[in-house]
Amino acid sequence: MKVMVPVKRVVDYNVKVRVKSDGTGVETANVKMSMNPFDEIGIEEALRLKEAGAATEVIAVSCGTAACQETLRTALALGADRAILVETDAELQPLAVAKLIRALVEKEQPRLAIVGKQAIDDDCNQTGQMLSALLGWSQATFASKVKVEGDKLVVTREVDGGLETVSISLPAVVTTDLRLNEPRYVTLPNIMKAKKKPLEVLKPDALGVDVTPRLITLKVSDPPTRKAGVKVPDAKTLVEKLKNEAKVIS
Amino acid sequence: MSILVIADHDNQALKGATRNTIAAASEIGGDVVVLVAGGGCQAAAQAAAAVAGVSKVLLADSPLYKDGLPENLAAFVVGLAGGGQYSHVLASATAFGKSVAPRIAALLDVAQISEIISVESADTFVRPIYAGNAFATVQSKDKVKVITVRATGFDAAAAGGGSGTVESVPAGSDSGLSTLLGRELTNSDRPELTAAKVIVSGGRGMGSAEAFKVLEPLADKLGAAMGASRAAVDAGYVPNDWQVGQTGKIVAPELYFAVGISGAIQHLAGMKDSRVIVAINKDEEAPIFSVADYGIVGDLFQVVPELIKELG
Numbered sequence: 001m002k003v004m005v006p007v008k009r010v011v012d013y014n015v016k017v018r019v020k021s022d023g024t025g026v027e028t029a030n031v032k033m034s035m036n037p038f039d040e041i042g043i044e045e046a047l048r049l050k051e052a053g054a055a056t057e058v059i060a061v062s063c064g065t066a067a068c069q070e071t072l073r074t075a076l077a078l079g080a081d082r083a084i085l086v087e088t089d090a091e092l093q094p095l096a097v098a099k100l101i102r103a104l105v106e107k108e109q110p111r112l113a114i115v116g117k118q119a120i121d122d123d124c125n126q127t128g129q130m131l132s133a134l135l136g137w138s139q140a141t142f143a144s145k146v147k148v149e150g151d152k153l154v155v156t157r158e159v160d161g162g163l164e165t166v167s168i169s170l171p172a173v174v175t176t177d178l179r180l181n182e183p184r185y186v187t188l189p190n191i192m193k194a195k196k197k198p199l200e201v202l203k204p205d206a207l208g209v210d211v212t213p214r215l216i217t218l219k220v221s222d223p224p225t226r227k228a229g230v231k232v233p234d235a236k237t238l239v240e241k242l243k244n245e246a247k248v249i250s
Numbered sequence: 251m252s253i254l255v256i257a258d259h260d261n262q263a264l265k266g267a268t269r270n271t272i273a274a275a276s277e278i279g280g281d282v283v284v285l286v287a288g289g290g291c292q293a294a295a296q297a298a299a300a301v302a303g304v305s306k307v308l309l310a311d312s313p314l315y316k317d318g319l320p321e322n323l324a325a326f327v328v329g330l331a332g333g334g335q336y337s338h339v340l341a342s343a344t345a346f347g348k349s350v351a352p353r354i355a356a357l358l359d360v361a362q363i364s365e366i367i368s369v370e371s372a373d374t375f376v377r378p379i380y381a382g383n384a385f386a387t388v389q390s391k392d393k394v395k396v397i398t399v400r401a402t403g404f405d406a407a408a409a410g411g412g413s414g415t416v417e418s419v420p421a422g423s424d425s426g427l428s429t430l431l432g433r434e435l436t437n438s439d440r441p442e443l444t445a446a447k448v449i450v451s452g453g454r455g456m457g458s459a460e461a462f463k464v465l466e467p468l469a470d471k472l473g474a475a476m477g478a479s480r481a482a483v484d485a486g487y488v489p490n491d492w493q494v495g496q497t498g499k500i501v502a503p504e505l506y507f508a509v510g511i512s513g514a515i516q517h518l519a520g521m522k523d524s525r526v527i528v529a530i531n532k533d534e535e536a537p538i539f540s541v542a543d544y545g546i547v548g549d550l551f552q553v554v555p556e557l558i559k560e561l562g
Contacts (some may be wrong), residue, residue: 005365016515017380026384038497095361118497122379124364129320129352130411138321138427140348149299154431158346160265160444160499162491164437166319168428177488178480178497214361218374218387226522229543231534235556239252246526246543248505249472249561250454 001148003046003055003112004102005080007039007062009071010121021221035071039115041176044183046114047079053102054148057081059108063092063100067198076194077186083199084108088211090204094122096211098130103207105135110171112153117142117175132173132188133231140168142177254336255386256327259286259294259347261316266445267342269301271399275340276303276407277369283308283328284414287323287421289316299414302407312421317430318346324353326422330359331394335411337372343398343500344444350457351398360392361487365500367403381519401444402502414497435488443492446475448505451494451505451521454481455510455531455550462487464554465509471561477501478510495520504536511549513538528553 011017011031019026035043048056062068072083086100110207115128118237132139136238139148140155144163147154148170158177160175204211232238242249253275258265268284282303286295287310287471295309308330314322331339331354339354341347343365355362366375367385369525374389375397450469453464462476471477477499478492494501496519506524511517513536515528521527522541529542530553539545546553 011380013516017383019384025445026380051483057535095359097398098356106254120381120496123362123381123496124362125348126352126355126362126364129349130356130362131323133324133356135352136425139349139353140347140426140428141320157345158490160491161442162489163434164433165431166428167431169426179484194421214390214392215363216389216391217556218389220384220386223378223385225547226527226541228540231539231545231547233546235546235553238546238557241544241562242526242528243504246505248526 001055001112002057002059002108003049003107004059004061004105004110004113005039005075006113006115006127007043007060007071007075008036008116008119009033009038009064009068010119013037013120015086019220019222023221024090025220031041033067035074036116036119036177039120040183041178041180042114042116043075043078043080044181048181051146059084061098061104062100063088065089070176072199073194074186076197076199077190082197085199085201086204086207087201088178088204090211091213091246092211093213093215094124094126094130095214096209097127098134099209100204100211101131102134103209112171113173115173115175117177127176128173134173138172140166140172141175143174144179145178145179146174155200164186251337252335253278253280253282253338253340254331254340255282255284255301256341256347256350257286257292257298258342258344259288261288261291261295264294264297265342265344266406266442267276267344267401270401271340271342272301272303273404273407274366274369274399275338277404278338278372280337281305285327287312287315287326295416299380300410300412304412304414307416308419309416310419314421314424319428320350320353320428321425321427322422324350324357325425325447327354328357328384329422334393336394337505338395338397339558340397343400344395347398352395355396358396360394360396361390362396362398363390364398365400366397367400382522383515402500411416421493422478434476436491440469441473441475441496443475443477443499444501446503447548448472448474449477449501449503449508450474450509451477451479451511452482452483452509453479453511456482456487459487462485464551467558468507468554471558479514479517508542511538512536513541525540
């Protein structure tokens with residue numbers, strides 16, 4: 001079974017983003033970029049399936065500018081077998097990405113796509129579900145445990161009140177939650193090896209996908225800021241303030 | 251103009267967030283139609299019909315929808331909304347809504363707009379990006395707008411006072427793609443985290459699972475829900491459905507206690523819209539103090555028992 005894992009290049013999770021003064025977006029020039037953390041978990045899960053003998057090949061794919069090659073090299077250094085970049089400078093929204101990945105799925109015929117549950121830049125949480133719908137596949141979002149059982153997957157999902165376990169038919173899309181696994185580190189020898197692994201570059205046109213955005217971002221602004229309040233010396237003063245000043249307890 | 255709201259429910263009752271989503275639908279304007287798709291979900295449909303602002307409830311009662319699995323449900327909604335009957339399809343930004351709404355959008359070949367926090371007009375909405383560190387105002391040109399609604403952005407519609415009609419609709423077909431094997435839900439007498447008026451959360455500073463017991467009497471006194479930072483969940487102190495933050499639950503209670511939580515941006519993203527924030531931390535430089543209305547610098551194992559005593 002081939003496994004496909006889409007990876008997105010995003011502003012590193014440790015960077016405090018700044019809104020551009022002209023309100024067109026956030027500052028991404030000279031900012032550290034990394035693989036979306038949920039996608040790293042996706043790569044790790046695919047590698048574990050391969051190591052357990054359940055997967056035969058792990059294909060990392062990305063959609064975006066030429067710089068995404070760097071993200072794909074990271075995926076290869078982690079252990080993915082090969083990589084495909086759909087290269088475009090156009091703004092890509094989740095529906096367009098899902099369509100591009102569907103085209104790659106049709107080309108490569110994986111039986112499983114492991115997708116990060118959300119990208120930490122646009123926080124959309126859509127691409128995996130959209131991909132699954134476009135392919136007519138089953139889906140299990142927010143996975144914290146994945147087990148292959150014949151032609152089915154048993155997936156434990158993180159839901160609002162606790163955990164839920166579903167059995168879904170392959171082929172399937174699984175989206176990763178934080179506690180699915182702890183990704184391994186990239187080692188220097190593996191970075192060197194990754195340079196020799198195949199990385200194919202395609203254009204959206206070659207896949208016959210129209211990536212025109214459906215949503216127009218009118219502006220991006222700073223959220224209202226919260227001012228720091230006061231430090232109080234003890235529990236007694238705190239209770240007094242909560243009762244008489246904030247009036248949140250009686 | 252009609253708006254279809256997909257109810258999140260457990261067949262007996264509506265999940266709290268559904269009423270916030272109905273409020274968002276009312277703000278967009280037009281007839282608000284609520285779809286209650288479930289198995290043996292008559293009670294939930296009646297509850298939906300009583301919510302203020304609801305004009306009609308579509309009841310799809312079938313074993314296919316009993317467990318809220320997305321494949322059959324999304325296809326069914328597309329059958330209902332695919333002919334342009336609805337200008338908007340709304341779901342709550344809950345685990346359920348987030349699983350099903352993007353599927354619906356993709357099948358309708360439209361964008362999905364995630365976690366809106368305000369309605370500017372019928373086609374323009376505000377949503378947080380980058381863990382709430384920026385707000386994007388987005389406009390949709392699609393014929394149907396498929397949207398998930400962040401509950402903290404809208405005051406819940408009243409549970410009573412509505413007079414919607416209930417209309418049964420026949421179920422769709424079975425894709426046979428998925429089945430539910432079981433659920434392990436956290437049983438608690440406390441209020442639900444996302445609906446609680448008061449929340450007491452602990453972080454890595456708690457140091458152990460046992461230490462969380464120190465917070466229980468405080469939560470008892472205040473009738474509070476209990477939450478945690480990602481660090482505390484990752485350390486295994488508490489179950490994962492307690493997590494408040496960018497990738498956990500987004501909450502905005504009247505009063506939020508952050509105990510032993512340093513205040514990573516991922517955590518702040520989940521709670522900074524709370525009305526009053528109290529931080530208790532021994533590190534006076536902890537970033538949590540920059541958003542807290544009231545802070546106490548000190549050892550939580552001393553401060554919390556004192557606090558409980560002061561609350562009487």
